[in-house]
Amino acid sequence: MDAGPAASSKIKIDPMFVVGGLNRRLFGSFVEHLGRCVYTGIYEPDHPTADSHGFRSDVAELITELGPTIVRYPGGNFVSAYDWRDGIGPKQDRPVRYDLAWNVKETNQVGTDEFLQWSARLGLEPMMAVNLGTAGVREAVELLQYVNAEPGLALSDERGRNGQVEPYDVRVWCLGNEMDGPWQIGFKTPEEYGRLAEETGRAMKRFDRDLELVACGSSGRGMPTFGSWERIVLERCFDHVEHISAHAYYEPTDGDEQSFLASAEDMDRFISSVVATADHVAATRKSDKKITISFDEWNVWFAERNADHEPGTEAEEIYDVSEAVVVGSLLIELIRHTDRVAVACQAQLVNLLAPILTRPGGPAWRQTIFHPFALTSRHAAPVVLAEAGDGPVINTARYGAVDQLHSVTTHDPDTGAVVIFAVNRSIDTPLGFEVDLGGFAVEQWQLVEHLVITDQDPHARNTETEPDRVRPVAGNARLADGRLIADLPAISWHCIRLAPA
């Protein structure tokens, strides 16, 4: 007989312990002109499922199921040498350019109008980035007018001639991308970038003071300038931006799977440091403004594993179960920070570091990481609750002792529904899970669903021939004496839904 897990984590939840409203822009994604994300990813005019605009309908259906809310475009590193004018107007007249970021040819068959119209058809909120690498204030305000101005200006009328009379009304704009990174075309010091972001932000806000602008933060917590970059940049552009970006990619460095499973710990420390730095800058200015974080690139990226891949396919990750559990855990962490993370974009949407894979001319399928994203986006309830709890810790080489349980609870005050997302971060030890529901004035609960991502083989993957090898399965949560109880196998992600009976 299975004796069950040796140790348990217990949490107490209460509808009064509110962190904040769930920010649905946390379920964002990212489409970059990189590898096969755009071409043969979302766009493939010769594909049997292509719509009249050349976009794949099979991919669109999977994106709808995945449930992203906001999508960043067109890069990424790509944007830092991109001339947006190359991607508008009649397709046959668009220039083929050399893409300096990724060392490939860019045909410009997809550009601003195609992306924005595609997003609108799918009900996605677009989020645009402007080029602050090879371009500057002028290009940014011209793109802004092309995209958002009412008819009657030269640029908005040009948009009208290109088939889009109504403004797109894009609200969130990134002021460049990863400008702290030496790999970035037009890489800058924080002083140089802060000044350019200040000038660009000021000019864009002249056009529309209600825009939400994102200053580039660090492209990783390990960057040598991390911390001072954010401070110096915000000291310059504080008045003109609402958000500062953060980017993080995680992998099991040196085979350290246990630290990898605890990657959310790094994300937590990253967010806390950026919030502290932004609040420090606010304090020096005697300002009550709360700069929020746009975590506009995050994911698992096992760069080491792909080092020998063909150029252009290095980031075509084929994700396994343990990586899906980490993705679920990173989403938990973002939700826990709903009060200070305003936007988060999983990088990316299709083929490159992506939940969806496609074969040119062939099928599209769900990767393992598709499932925690889709279930979290679909089921997370509108209010995020803080949890009080206790349980075993695990020792990690990279982060020291961390809680074995990683979880977040969301609540719907209108329906009374409670949705808990939980991860057992141990690579080898099962965990019992107990939730004290006593804080809710609910006489009787019903368990709506308990879904789990786990597998005997933590490296199992989905492939074109076995696209459903890994998918959510039923867990064993049950209710007893005002408590929820469940067993969490090692390396597992869970979505548990409860409702008043």
Ligand code: AHR
């Ligand atoms: O998402 C892939 C790349 O990673 C992006 O282009 C860049 O911003 C980051 O370094």
